[in-house]
Amino acid sequence: MTEGLFPRERAEVAPGAVHVPGWLPPERQRELVAACREWGRGPLPYRQTVLPGGGVMSVRSLCLGRRWEPYRYLDEVGVELPGWLAALGREALVEVYGEDGGFVPDTALVNFYDAGARMGMHQDKEERSGASVVSLSLGDRCVFRFGNTESRGRPYTDVELESGDLFVFGGPSRLAYHGVPKVYPGTAGPNLGLTGRLNITLRQTGLPVVSGRRR
Numbered sequence: 001m002t003e004g005l006f007p008r009e010r011a012e013v014a015p016g017a018v019h020v021p022g023w024l025p026p027e028r029q030r031e032l033v034a035a036c037r038e039w040g041r042g043p044l045p046y047r048q049t050v051l052p053g054g055g056v057m058s059v060r061s062l063c064l065g066r067r068w069e070p071y072r073y074l075d076e077v078g079v080e081l082p083g084w085l086a087a088l089g090r091e092a093l094v095e096v097y098g099e100d101g102g103f104v105p106d107t108a109l110v111n112f113y114d115a116g117a118r119m120g121m122h123q124d125k126e127e128r129s130g131a132s133v134v135s136l137s138l139g140d141r142c143v144f145r146f147g148n149t150e151s152r153g154r155p156y157t158d159v160e161l162e163s164g165d166l167f168v169f170g171g172p173s174r175l176a177y178h179g180v181p182k183v184y185p186g187t188a189g190p191n192l193g194l195t196g197r198l199n200i201t202l203r204q205t206g207l208p209v210v211s212g213r214r215r
Contacts, residue, residue, distance in 0.1 A: 013146050013157050016132070016171030018096045023166035026191065029138055033194045035082075036110055036138070039064065044078040046112055058117040065107040066205055071126055073107070075210050081108050089134045089202040096132075096168045103131055105202040106209070113142065113197040115185035121145065121152035121177045129206030132170025137161040139188040140197040147177035163188055 008021035024032070039062055040046045046060040051070050065081030067074040085108060090100040111119070124133055144167065147156035156177075161167060169176060180199075188194050 008162075011159075013159060014169075014173045014176065017146060017169040017173040017176065018167070019159055019161075020095060020166040020168075021162065022164045023092070023095065024136065024138075024164040026164070026189070029164050029192060032136070032200065033138055033192060033198065035085075036112075036198050036200070039079060039110065042079050046110075057119075059111045059113050059119060060117075061109060061111050063107060063109055065105070066207065066210060068107060068109060068126065073126055073205055073207055077210055081106065085200075085202070088136075092134045092136075092166050092168060092202075093132060095166065097170075101131065103134075103204060105131075105134070105204050106207075107203050107205055109201045109203070111199045111201070113140070113180065113183045113199070115183065115196070117180075117183060117197075119180040121147060121156075121179040123149075123175050123177055124201075124203065125175055127203055127205045127207075129204040130170075130174060131204035131206070132168050132174065134202040135167040135169075136200045136202075137165045137167070138163050138198040138200070139192060139194040141184045141187040142180050142197055143182040145179050145181055146173075147179075149173070149175045149177070152177050163192060 011019050046062050049057040064079050067078050086105050089105045090103050093100040093103050141162045144159045144161045145156050183197050
C-alpha cells in the first residue's frame, strides 16, 4: 500500500456506497492473498470469462459458492465459500452501516488483474436479493469508477482503491454501474507477495440453496 503525505479518509461516494481505506490490516491481507492462491489450485482455477457475444474478459476469475457465469447464476457450487470469508463480509457491513442486516453471502467472485486488465462498466444485477455488495481490494492500486444506476456514462466518481481497502455499495446505490478502467502496476506493497491486483466481491444472491458439486 502506498503512503501519501495525508491519511486517506473514509468517504460516502454515493448514498449507500462507502469507501473505507486500509480496512484490512497487512497480516489479514497476506492471509487473503494466500487463500486466493490456494483456491486457484482447486478444481475450478482462474480463467478468462467468455461473454455471450464472444468477447473475452481481460481479468481472470474464479467463483466461490454458487457459480456465476454471464449473466446468470448456476444451480451448483464448485468450490465452497468458506464460513470465515462470509463472516468477514458481515464484519464489513457492521463497519460501514453499524449492522450486518442479516447478510448471508452465498457467492464470492475473485478477480485477478494483471497490468493490462480492465473491467468495463456494469451492474451487479443477477441477484434477487437487495443485500449490499462487499468488495475487498488486494495488491496493486487501481481506479474504481462508481457511476449511476441509469447508464454507463456520467455522472460517475473515480476512487483510487489500494490494498486493504473496503468498498461497500447498497441501498440506493445497489444497482449502480461500476468498473475498473486502470490498474497501476507495481504499486502493491513488497511484503504482500502479490504481483497484480485481486478483488474479492461478496454477494447474497437470494436464490435457493444448492448443494456442492465439483467437476
